[in-house]
């Protein structure tokens with residue numbers, strides 16, 4: 001089967017051959033059929049070129065829940081099961097994802113390959129903290145079970161390994177018990193980046209979830225915004241909504257995301273909350289997945305798409321580093337959306353992204369100028385002791401990767417051990433010298 005694939009941004013659609021294995025046997029056959037280089041693909045929700053290659057193994061048909069222990073919340077599922085599938089099955093039974101990114105459409109395996117984090121990293125870490133065991137098909141077709149005690153190097157290299165160790169066939173994930181589909185949310189309004197950072201740090205230990213939206217287009221008060229804190233409600237209402245997206249953005253001939261529109265939009269959003277503190281009860285869908293309300297929202301950026309720059313910097317010096325990045329990127333393009341979170345100190349694999357500190361994600365309309373600015377800003381991040389998130393990256397250089405991921409050589413060595421012929425490759429891994 002041939003299909004057009006693209007990342008969410010710069011990449012022109014490339015025509016790829018796509019295998020769609022339906023079970024373990026056909027997955028092995030797809031890997032062994034001798035066509036050379038390939039990469040696993042989930043729901044294609046990573047923003048760059050990590051799941052793009054000439055030959056792709058789509059794991060979407062591997063979408064079966066295999067077993068569930070209702071006493072412990074342990075779920076055994078195939079890699080192509082989506083987060084939305086898990087919620088639909090588990091929430092009515094009183095269980096929820098222990099960690100979730102800001103969209104419910106990715107697959108479990110795609111989330112493991114990026115070792116995704118949520119709004120609760122400061123407390124519990126990233127998804128890997130809840131994965132007990134993986135079953136991975138290596139490049140030679142062998143199925144290798146791995147865990148913290150059995151082949152631990154393969155287990156850890158796969159978390160954050162961007163599909164380069166093998167194809168995750170199935171996984172065992174520990175869900176968290178909940179008593180409601182709703183969250184009790186508190187929104188705090190802040191007046192500056194300094195106040196946003198200070199309040200995020202001061203409140204995070206009182207709430208499992210915390211995140212801030214910041215306004216980057218308001219001159220000297222850049223970094224003012226809303227902090228959204230949350231905790232699961234206990235009212236016994238356990239209904240998933242599964243709302244289909246309310247709008248679908250059509251293909252547009254030009255970019256609609258411009259500074260002239262973003263400035264008043266940000267001001268209205270900021271002033272929309274006129275009290276310093278507002279407490280509400282919110283369903284998990286708008287709380288965790290606000291962007292899922294509109295399908296194909298990336299089309300608002302026109303044919304060139306958008307670029308997200310997400311980086312993490314240690315707490316010490318973080319504000320100065322973030323100011324520098326905001327200053328540099330603002331000269332190149334207006335930031336459409338800026339989201340700030342904190343990371344705690346938790347174990348990661350050799351290519352794990354989180355480090356104790358702040359993480360800032362910035363969305364821009366894609367232009368040559370912003371690509372150049374993001375590359376320069378990456379050097380600012382490196383100088384501050386930070387790193388860029390590979391699941392969102394499409395522009396950094398191999399030298400920058402080596403400078404910011406101190407365990408990258410350990411990863412390269414493990415990769416050679418598990419895939420000596422280097423058959424798992426993506427556009428990203430070729431660009432970054434990982435394959």
Ligand SMILES: Cc1cc2nc3c(=O)[nH]c(=O)nc-3n(C[C@H](O)[C@H](O)[C@H](O)COP(=O)(O)OP(=O)(O)OC[C@H]3O[C@@H](n4cnc5c(N)ncnc54)[C@H](O)[C@@H]3O)c2cc1C
Pocket residue numbers: 039040041042043044045046047050051059079080100101102103105106107108109110111112113114115116117118161162163164166167168169291391392426
């Ligand atoms: C609106 C939005 C919000 C987001 N918010 C967050 C967030 O808050 N936190 C966060 O961490 N991320 C976030 N992300 C990023 C997203 O969660 C990750 O990029 C995730 O990896 C996407 O999973 P996918 O199934 O779409 O995988 P793809 O995009 O298809 O692939 C991602 C990587 O996983 C690998 N992969 C896929 N399937 C397998 C498999 N079976 N075996 C081995 N490797 C595989 C691919 O090779 C690739 O390297 C967000 C993305 C969107 C669109």
